[in-house]
Amino acid sequence: MNPGIPQSAQYPVQQQPPFDPAQIDDDADLIDIKELLRTLWRRRMVILGSVLFITSLALLIVFQLTPRYTASALLTLQTRQEAVVDIQAVMSGLSTDASVIRTELDVISSRRLIGKLVDTLKLTKDPEFNGALREPNPFTQALNPKTYLSHDWLLALGLASVDEETLSEEERQAMEQAKVVDAVTEALNVSNPKLSYTIQIAFESEDPKKAAQLANTLANLYLTDQLEAKFEATQRATDWLSERIGDLKTRVVNAEQAVQEYREKNEIIESGKDGTVNEQQLAELNAQLVTARTDLAEAEARYSQVKSRLGGRTSAASLGEVLNSPLIQRLGEQEAEVRRKLAEIAKRYGPRHPDTIAVTSELNDIRGKISEETAKITKSVENEVRVARARVDTLSQNLEVLKKENTTAEKARVELRELEREAQSSRVLLETFLSRFKETSNQEDLQQADARIISQAEMPVEASFPKKKLILAVAVVLSGMVGLGLAFLLEALDNGFRALEHVEKVNRIKGLGMIPKLTALKLKGLTPFRYAVKKPTSAYSEALRSVYTSLMFGHPGDSRPKSLLVTSSLPGEGKTTFSLSLALLLSRAGNLKVLYIEADLRRANIAKSMIETDEKAPSIAQYLSGAVEHWEECLFKDGATGLDLILAGGKTDYPQTLLQSDRMKRLVTDADERYDLVIIDTPPLLAVSDAVIISHYVDVALFVVKWESTARDAVRNALELLRKAGAPLGGAILTQVDVKRHAYYGYGDYASYYGRYGDYYAN
Structure with missing residues (x-):
């Protein structure tokens, strides 16, 4: 190992593996x-x-609600009307249109019909519908704002309308009636099932018998109301028709009297179907004139023929009038007989015979009579012509007189016909009204309701509510x-971490382990790090070893970190307890030489926690400030475990300046060479940035998170500071884990088994 090079550079394999965002995104899309x-x-x-x-x-x-029962009556609208008599009704039957059915539903639930129901059953005296009769409920009164507010406030809030004390008895009863009608209306449900002509009337009441009575009574009132409406309409029509008939009778009498007076005034006399007398006289006179003119023409023709015969060669005896004369016919027969006789005598005796002469004289006598008779007939024809002409002239004069009179009468008849038409129309209207009056009068006994009850409401057995x-x-x-x-x-509102996998997923950092929380019952007055030493086989100690094992053997090859930095995001997360407990436990095992450095120069508290401390031993602050030449002078050995410690001492004015000094760097480098493991306890990241400075001198930085307590944003921000500084993040540790609650939550990690397999631990 090169003493001049920091361990972070000598162990590059101990850095966090590269994070793949695509892997997290793919996992986020899955449930x-x-x-x-x-x-x-x-x-x-x-x-x-x-x-x-x-x-x-x-x-x-x-179970506190009052049971309510619902009873239903079923009605059907009459789609087929019974025609008792073939007359038009005054009030026609109902249509089966949807709007008509909807209207009937509104009629049934109208306040007018509900008011009749209230009056019929005297529901104003029923406490169920008249709240004024019910005994006050203390609980309801306590919740009623009227109990606490004045009348003026109630008026302002709309909870009261008028002062009931100022109302008259009639007004008070009307208000009480209106409230009862409202209550009954709320208990009523009128409906029309789809695709049917039925109407269901349902009432809800606390009494099942009352519910059925209400439904049946309202159904009967509805049918009665329909009949009353028809009776009223028929009666109104009858009264109106009666009044109109009286007016029409007077009108007809006046019109006919006006016609008669006009006839008398203008002397217009009707003669049956042939019209007036003038018209008949004019027709007869005209016919007579035509006949007279025909006779005149015939007489003139005969007279003309007679005149032509008299003046010509033709004998007048050949005229028809002559030939038709009985006398002429007899004389002709005598003439023929005498001529025959003359012919026989003349043939026998000759023309000079006396008999022949006598017969000839007889023949001439007969012929003279014929000529005389013919002259008379001719004169008669002439007289006929004069008589016919005179008759024609007389008739023509009379006709002209009648025409003038008829023209005057026709002018009068124009107004007469107008009067007659008016009288006739009044007469027809009167007859129509009389006929309709008789029909309407007959309908009063034939009215039927437009609906009928097909199912009476029966008393319900089970409550419909609740x-x-x-x-x-x-x-x-x-x-x-x-x-x-x-x-x-x-x-979602839980802002803490309860499992290592949550820390790993959210913060992209390796989870090293979970440290159980030690209760006061287990500690029995000991500090947690002394408990780890005294109970080396406890779950707490095993958790510390598990973290150390994960850290040391979680790297490829034989490379193992020797200098550890322990920090957290906020104070109180247990980083000092963890680092000191781990140091004491590993030192007590005897196979490692461990150095614990308290690098929190702002809040040093190890000296207060240690029972045996050498107050004379210099602190790391004294070494970093140059008051002590060698850092070895600051070492303090724990008597029970042999752990070497360097305490922070008191507060300093410039802690970051001291931590950035070469002395601090030399301390870490020299300690790596002399010790198997160096554990440096640093302040929280979000409070100060001391840990960021020291992270450049160590092999691995451990991040402590308090179980269920530390906010996720705080952890994320603190880790972001370390990542931006290039710190060698080794992993995260959950501390102060409530083992029972953790197992209760069912995360299923190894911390869940601390409480289940207690035989393996000596707690």
Whole structure:
């Protein structure tokens, strides 16, 4: 070994192995099931306590709650209406639309219908719904703010509305009624199952019989309310129709009277279906005129024919009027007979025969009669023409007079028809209203509710509230969740280290061991380092040896560190106890020559802890300051173990200057040559930086962490100081480990077995 070179340079293999961030990142992405289970096991009392506490509290509350019973009545809306008579109803049936069903639910739960229920069952006298009748609960009164606040404060906070003392009796009863209606409404639940036309009316009450009574009564009130609504609508329609019919009757009478008066005033006389008299006269006169004109035309034609025959060669005897005359016909027959007779006599006797002459005279006489009769007929035809013409003229004059009269009458009839139409419309409207009045009057006895009860509410057997099994099950589940949440929350808030693997993972440093905490019962007045010497086979001593073994044999080859620096992040973490206990234990074994150096020049306390100290022995501060020439003069040997110690002595003004001096470096170098192991106890890193300075002179720096106590940030910051300074970190040690609690937490490392296998130790 080269005495001029520090041990940290001679043992490079003792440095921390390089840290691989990728390895930590890969491990961070994985869920450590074992660690999760260990966390649950460590916090099992928190979880179990949460479950027991919340479940017990829920159990206590459940059994303190008053049981409530729910009874339900089921109604169905009538989707098929029974048509007793084929008339239109005044109030039609309900539609099956979803909005209509929702409206019916609101009607059932309306304050108007609930008010009827309250009045029917006299619920204002029921203490269950009228809180004023209930006996005050001392516990509730204690929690009620009205007990402690004045009325003005209650008004300001909205806990009171008006001063009840100023209310009249009617107002007080109305307020009491409103509160009872509110209480009953809270106990009511009206629902409509999906895809159905049914309505469920459910009431919750402390009395099962009362719950059924409330549901059935409300269902009946709802049906009665529907009928009353229809009766009221029908009655209103009947009253309105009756009033309108009276008005219409008066209107019809007035209209018909106006028509009649107008007829009389304008002398318009109807004659059945043929219209007025004037119209009939005009039609008849017109027909007569047509006939007269036809007769005149015929007479003129005959007269013209007669005149033409008289003036021409044709005999008038051939005229139709002549031929049709009975006299002419008889004379013609006589003429024919006389002519036949004349022909026979003339043939027999000749023209001069007296008989022939007599017959000829008879024939001429007959012909004279015919001519005379023909002249009479011709004169008659002429007279007919004059009569026909006179008749035509008379009828024409009369027709013109009637036309003028009819024009005047027609003008009057225009207004008459308007009056008649008004009278007719009033008459039709009156008949319609009369018919509707009869139909509406008949409906009063035929009204049906739009719903019917299909299931009466029955008295429930079991309470619907509280559901004890469900509440307890939920309480157990929720309490378990709360317990798990608290467990993980406490674990997340836990800022200390309880296992070496935690220290290794978080701080990327090797874990060397865990030192058990010595209780006062075990120490029995001894200091921990004297206990290690007195109990060399105890768990505490074995833990010290385990740390030394991990440190010495945790390096490749035969290289072993000889100078050790022991430090921590904060005071009170047990670094002095650990370093001195290790030094005394190894020195007491006799196979190693050990030197313990107290390098805490600010708070020296070893001299106070040692029973046998040489107060005359110089301190390391005196050597470093030059008051003592050689460091060997500062050595002090422990009589019980043979350990060589160099104590810090009193406080110095410039400790860092002394520790950075060549004397300190020479001390460590010379001690490495003369001793098998040099242990240097240094101040905490976060308090002062003395340990950083000394770390450049040693082979390995050991970092002490107090179990469960030291904050993780403090450990990380302290290690960061050593890493930045290039200190040779050898590993970390957990001190003051509560063995029972550590085993209880279930970490599963070797410290968990200290308490399990006590036969191996002599504690």
